[in-house]
Amino acid sequence: MVAVIKTSNSVQRILNYNERKVKEEKAECISAVNFPIELDRLNFTLKLNRFIKQASLNENVKRNAVHISLNFDPSENHSKEKLNEIAKVYMDKIGFGKQPFLVYQHFDAGHPHMHIVTNNIQRDGKRIDLHLLGIRKSEPARKEIEETFGLVKADGRKQKEQFSLPPIANRKIEYGKAESKKAINGVLNKVLFEYKYSSLPELNAVLNQYNVHADRGTEDSRVFKNNGLLYKILDENSKPIGVPIKASDFYSKPTLKFLEERFKVNDVKKESYKSHVKNAVRMAFYDGKVKSPEKLAENLESEGIHTMLRKSQEGKLYGITYIDHKTQFVFNGSSLGKEFSAKGVLESCAKNILQLERMNNSISHISGNFPNLEDKEYIKENLADILLRGEKINDYVSKQFKKKKRRRLQKGI
Incomplete structure (x- = not known):
């Protein structure tokens, strides 16, 4: 696990970032800790007011917003319950267990990760010291959590290396050697969010190297007419094998609508x-x-x-x-x-x-x-x-x- 801590003078900006991801279906708020009402009853205003009210207890502190991301190895697929438990233990260990904080699970990268939004003003108006928070508290907490929850250890590995896609020869899916949905999901989590493609053929040019294919079906098929999308495993002759899996069945929902949005964004970036x-x-x-x-x-x-x-x-x-x-x-x-x-x-x-x-x-x-x-x-x-x-x-x-x-x-x- 890799923990990244950032501070800001605007909790509204941090909250806006995460809530925008939720609207784009690229994230989900999975927990609201130390809030007076339940998560499903919280709207943006109630979330923001909770943080503003806490910050008002000490107006001398300017950088009072804290934004934390906890990043996991691509091979790990944790449930919401486990992510919430990891977040709670982590926040306790770095001294933020009694602070109000929101946990967002994000789906917009090639590795599982979550964001935590909080502030460092306590109920008595005292601030939590942020100086060297990463070295003094976050690092020991991270290592202990890795042991407790059996996570892939980050020690000795650069973050960029940890989340890079292994060589193609080592990641080609072989039908029958692993559960199909899990195998396809592992490739999708990397390729969809890290490569820049602006059409389905361009995306398939990458996916096919890993024996995965995104298929709209024939023009007269129900899948095509309903703007559906299927993901298939390919054999050594690049022919589909096994049962296709609907895009909507994957947790990250890599549907045609999702891809078309990425096509537009990527097309602008590609020129340079x-x-x-x-x-x-x-x-x-x-x-x-x-x-x-x-x-x-x-x-x-x-x-x-x-x-x-x-x-x-x-x-x-x-x-x-x-x-x-x-x-x-x-x-x-x-x-x-x-x-x-x-x-x-x-x-x-x-x-x-x-x-x-x-x-x-x-x-x-x-x-x-x-x-x-x-x-x-x-x-x-x-x-x-x-x-x-x-x-x-x-x-x-x-x-x-x-x-x-x-x-x-x-x-x-």
């Missing part, structure tokens, strides 16, 4: 993150050795970019999706520009093949019989034939040959 993928693709073609989309995909892996090649049953490439695992952004090829689309990549491969053919033929043939490399019509008309011949061409061209070719071309000019 395109350069890493675009530069990597251009550099891959720069040395002239990439002669096929498969070779491009192999080269991009070293840059942390997974390339999904979408092909027809006849094997014709019709789409490309780039998954940048470094920035966690997903891009459809055409959204980056024409040269990064399926057609643009095929044309670049064809140009590289033509370049190598010219280098491996005699100078007279190069100057007389071969088409201009910039002749797009020639490339378009002969693309299939060029790519089929591509693998037979020798990649290696000596520097000495290149220098001779340049000198002879210059003389010809």
Whole structure:
């Protein structure tokens, strides 16, 4: 468990943040401790007034609002009752057990976590000292709670590492080896909240790597007509296996409506993150050795970019999706520009093949019989034939040959 403590001079701002998450169905208020009435009867005003009244007992204290988040390992799936018990024990141990506090369970990240809203003004008007609260009280409390509740220990692990997605090979779901819903949920909790995608195909480009697929069904199906969404496990041949699970059956409710909201938000964010993928693709073609989309995909892996090649049953490439695992952004090829689309990549491969053919033929043939490399019509008309011949061409061209070719071309000019 990882505990993060922040202080503020505005409890209203902290409360607004959590209540907004509730309205967006990304959080739920699961407990109200030391409040005069029951949780289900509390509205925003009553919650806020409780904190304001407590703070008014000592108006000399400016930073009187406390916002705490308790974060758990992605493998942990705690009930509301257990989370409430953990929150209560934690607050007791750091000296806030008698303070009014609200507990919110959040679903907007790749790991289970909850937020606690409280203040540090006691009923007698004295303040609870916040200086070094994390080191003096929170850390010992965290370690003791980990032991008491059998939680995954945070010691020796950086927070970023703790909540990062393990390598794909180690997280691919194998049907029958684990309970399907739990296995799918583990992948969804990471991918849905950490990767930035702006369409269902882009999301599936990531999910499919973990043998998970989000499916709307056929257009004439009941699921599609009702704007439903199913999550399926895929086998080693990328075919659905087992019984699909409705999105609404998962605790985080990753429904189509939920995804469409994320599509809009992510689409705005993606613009400034395109350069890493675009530069990597251009550099891959720069040395002239990439002669096929498969070779491009192999080269991009070293840059942390997974390339999904979408092909027809006849094997014709019709789409490309780039998954940048470094920035966690997903891009459809055409959204980056024409040269990064399926057609643009095929044309670049064809140009590289033509370049190598010219280098491996005699100078007279190069100057007389071969088409201009910039002749797009020639490339378009002969693309299939060029790519089929591509693998037979020798990649290696000596520097000495290149220098001779340049000198002879210059003389010809």
